């Protein structure tokens with residue numbers, strides 16, 4: 001380890017590991033500082049996307065019959081998930097280390113805009129660098145309620161290590177994590193209740209889509225309570241108020257899923273002239289440069305979109321800026337897409353009908369029931385609804401796909417939108433058969 005580097009990356013997230021490896025391969029001297037050995041590779045592979053999607057996959061294979069059989073299947077799934085994350089953690093470490101970058105185990109804090117102090121198990125070390133990249137991710141928001149840290153209350157991270165399948169699970173929050181875990185634990189065999197603060201279920205989505213998702217969750221016996229003010233958690237009991245009445249929910253586990261906030265605690269940004277917004281996110285320009293001229297920030301820590309693929313794209317933007325190519329920015333990366341991995345998955349790109357109405361745009365809605373798709377019948381997955389929004393000239397404004405394999409199909413539509421491909425081109429595109437994507441022929445027929 002040296003005391004001086006060209007580039008120091010703080011945090012082993014998606015952007016951080018990508019940039020550390022690329023800059024190191026290009027001949028720069030690079031150090032990557034990570035505070036937790038269990039987090040080599042970041043949130044996604046250790047405690048986020050990959051373990052949750054592995055468990056979601058295994059949940060869909062839960063055996064029929066008595067709860068004990070389901071609980072055993074769940075226990076095995078958790079054990080398998082641990083093996084997968086351990087293997088990925090090692091592979092991520094090896095991949096970066098093999099480029100010659102130094103990986104430093106410790107917690108970094110800025111001393112000024114050219115120096116950090118790293119607190120390691122052997123004491124503090126000071127490191128100087130020409131440039132810094134902040135990639136410290138986000139942390140779970142713990143709501144300010146009595147008993148939030150009591151026994152039986154979990155975060156997404158800790159519940160994925162719980163080996164006993166809860167018979168009854170209460171989830172606070174009906175966002176991405178809340179709904180994915182609701183669908184997953186219901187598939188594993190838990191009786192799930194989701195308690196959320198707002199009055200409207202899935203307020204970001206169109207009403208018909210939210211209704212279709214609600215119905216599918218209800219069919220799995222997931223109960224959704226809206227407009228609730230959660231007040232206390234105690235010995236598995238969740239206390240909340242709805243319409244002025246105090247209610248109690250008994251459960252074997254409570255999952256807190258009310259959001260994640262940028263992780264800038266103790267980073268000493270103020271010492272380096274790096275401005276934060278009122279939610280603690282690092283403020284950047286469209287090149288992801290912070291208010292300090294030699295410091296960039298990528299991923300969840302910016303407090304905007306919290307997705308692995310956005311962190312990866314942030315790495316492209318920073319690479320372009322530092323290497324002088326200056327091509328990609330946060331303004332030109334195209335339509336924003338996402339998938340919620342419930343069963344069936346919901347995926348969206350671009351505008352919803354709600355968005356188009358609010359923007360006062362002229363649009364036409366194209367829709368299709370998942371039940372009309374031959375491949376959906378083959379897969380025995382006929383629940384769902386597909387919607388697309390187009391202008392009169394066939395320009396695609398957005399799509400909302402609630403159907404099996406939508407997480408693959410949505411990427412095709414983003415590509416079409418980013419490259420100005422029109423509805424008629426998709427309506428006449430030759431898809432292989434039988435596939436879920438071929439339904440886009442019918443969906444986009446105007």
Ligand SMILES: Cc1cc2nc3c(=O)[nH]c(=O)nc-3n(C[C@H](O)[C@H](O)[C@H](O)COP(=O)(O)OP(=O)(O)OC[C@H]3O[C@@H](n4cnc5c(N)ncnc54)[C@H](O)[C@@H]3O)c2cc1C
Nearest residue numbers: 011013014035039042043044048108137299300306307308
């Ligand atoms: C349960 C769950 C499921 C998810 N599912 C999906 C999904 O399906 N698809 C998707 O795209 N996204 C998903 N996400 C979101 C996704 O995981 C994050 O957006 C992404 O991992 C953020 O990556 P990042 O590059 O910002 O940083 P991270 O991967 O969070 O890495 C930050 C790293 O910085 C380290 N660190 C923090 N502070 C310091 C410091 N001071 N010094 C040194 N090291 C430090 C941390 O230990 C951590 O390893 C999910 C998240 C969760 C929690």
Ligand SMILES: NC(=O)c1ccc[n+]([C@@H]2O[C@H](COP(=O)([O-])OP(=O)(O)OC[C@H]3O[C@@H](n4cnc5c(N)ncnc54)[C@H](O)[C@@H]3O)[C@@H](O)[C@H]2O)c1
Nearest residue numbers: 143173174175176177178196197257258259260306339340
């Ligand atoms: N498939 C994916 O891409 C995926 C999956 C999981 C997580 N993520 C990322 O992780 C982030 C965090 O996920 P999340 O689900 O924790 O956050 P979220 O912001 O998506 O949802 C939080 C939910 O909690 C509700 N809420 C807030 N405070 C509450 C309270 N006191 N009581 C009851 N409900 C309350 C909100 O109304 C909202 O519905 C997401 O924003 C997303 O970017 C992505």
